[in-house]
Amino acid sequence: VIGTILENAQVNSARDWSNIRKSILDHEINRGQFTTNNIDAMILGHCTKIKRYDLGASYVSFLNQEDVKLNIATIGKYLKLIYFKNQENCLETGKPCDKAQEEIITKHYHDLRKDYPVLDSLTLENVVLALSLTSRWKECLDLLKEIKITAVPTAAAYSAVIAAAFLNNEEALGWTLLDEILMLDKLPGSVSLLAYVTYKGLCQHCSQTLDNFVLTDQEFAELKSEIFEKVIVGRDVFVKTNPEELEKFK
Template sequence: MISRIVFRQPCFKILHVATRYYAGIHQRHPVIRLSTQRLNDLKQKLAGGPIPTASEWSEIRKSILDERYFTATNVDSTVLGLCGSLDSGKSYLEYLRTKGVNMNFAMINRLLRLYRIQGCDTGQLSEQDQQDIFKLYSDIRKDTTVLDATTCEHLIGALTLTDHWRLSFELLDMIKLTGIPDSSTYSFLIRKCFLSGDSETGWKLLKEQSDNKRLPNDDVFLAWLDYSISNNRSIASDVVKMLSFTKDASIFLSKRVGTALKQLDSKTGITASDARVTDQGKCSHCKSTMASIVVQEQSFRALKDAFLQAVVIKKEIFNNTTPEELRRFQTFLNNTKPYDIVIDGLNVAFSSGNQKSPTGYAIQIAAVVKHYVQQKKRVLVIGRQHMDRWRSREMKYIRQKSFLFLTEDLSQDDPFLLYAALESGPHTDFFSRDLMRKHSFLLGDELCTVFKQWQQQHQYSLLTIKPDGKVLIRTPFQYELFAHQLPGDSKCWHVPLVEDCLKLHKLEKQTNWLCLKIDK
């Protein structure tokens, strides 16, 4: 039994670990790993086929110890990390027990991970496995009052597969002592809340997860749908609640959740169909035009006023420049604004790689400047002072046809770019491939949403420059990017779908959409 392996004294010993500053993210240490070939060989051996015998475990352990950097302290967690199944991990722990090897936290976390994998693969752990997880938790807590964040995260992942899942709340609070719980930890617990009928706590945690900039996984929303169906609730109302949350939180649902929505019985009042959306915002299924994004004048003014203090002065530029440079820039803006377009010069220069000559970089920028000058646009280019050494006719063209401001080489140019575009007015666009996420986070939740809408409306970026000098530009999608109701028809929703809901996606139109008719 696993309980005999892990919990018999003095076989089990708690080792203290250093405090982490950010839950879910390890502090930087030298990376210790096997060679790629050796790693693949062991994974293949342990992933399938019969479980190794004691002599084979001994050989595997010895072969890893023969590798550089591996010691008796880290070898066993490495082996457990390579195990492809819980049974394989238990077998290795039984081998270690016979050798009198104590378990450390790294090994415990690897074991807890195997329980999580087993639960996901089979849908449910056996009663014995659930008892073993609780016994492991109980013995750890006897010896340690406050656990490190990594162990808490792994324990939550395992406990939420058992009837003792409510013990996870105390562990969640422990994680918050030193950082923010990761996406998986929140998602495991929220899913369990929904499946156990505690929807109030589930939604409270989901709101907290969103506020902490953590993305929920598919299982959270699938569990919400299961909860609604199994409890004979109004599925239509619950789907609207879910879609409204994704809209407010600016997150995407995955194709997996989209499939679940399409499979709902029509008796629920929901009909979901696959759709495409044109660049003009027209749905291929219902032929309607989606809602346009609009940044109200009052919201724009609030964003403009807050940006200088929240991003430029307090958090960003003053870390790498001086107040004198900011004053020089403000004087420059006052003398030259407004602009139609503000261009991130180096972003354009390096858009096709950083192996070109200064002349090559200048050609890139000049081509974009020319594109807008030919449209009689008023152009500002933001660059850095080393660009002043780019002696070429293209740089001469840039200086003659646009306004050019060069920051110090160590300065961050994104805040200058955004500040100039905002100061210039609500009709000014900006040109860059950067996602600008770190700047939006500094503005707070309400203005972060306004910033993203403004960014979506006004950000252009370079696709390519053809050999004849013609510039191809990605234009912004002027319609709602996230799930939303059709203007004038609250029963019709358009929902974008992505492959991976845990990935941060660009502010651009998604390829796959659902067109939903919801009759509550």
């Protein structure tokens, strides 16, 4: 329902969003799966899924204009959207997200901590994703520990922190976390590899991307092989993963 309505919608004003929200809630197919408690989080989740990050940001602006207080699920989905919106640029530049985005991330994180002293593992992982793109990325290490109290962190959460470590010139920490994720029988996401490639292309003195840093296919394969041999294979491949998973990464 959300996908169909958003695909055909023209959003130019707060009234447009109000009509879209109402049409989803009042849709004849809605049998209670969409409520005023979950509709905002579900709309943001769909915007992230279809990579319409601008649309999601527009929806949050609408909610703010209407003085709608974002609940825990909505804030979590918004932080996840911000992560995917900024991830590519951070990987390309090797730098944290811009100041405006960092302020949004930290504001919502503080709001969560104020209203919900104890956060569930899913919300914590969304915080990890967004916070990993900021200058406060190292706080993600404590958040991973907090997640472990009730759950096992996902590969996505680990990969985001691994990427942050490489992009912030903490190579040893990146390798340590890579080893840790494999001991949990999980494979790192491609963001980890891309961050390592970016790290290799940064001047280690000024952290600026080298102008002529262009990887050939062979060089990219060699970097991937370096990660594969250092961590994926490691001491005992059959302890860390199974042959099928190993082949997927290769």
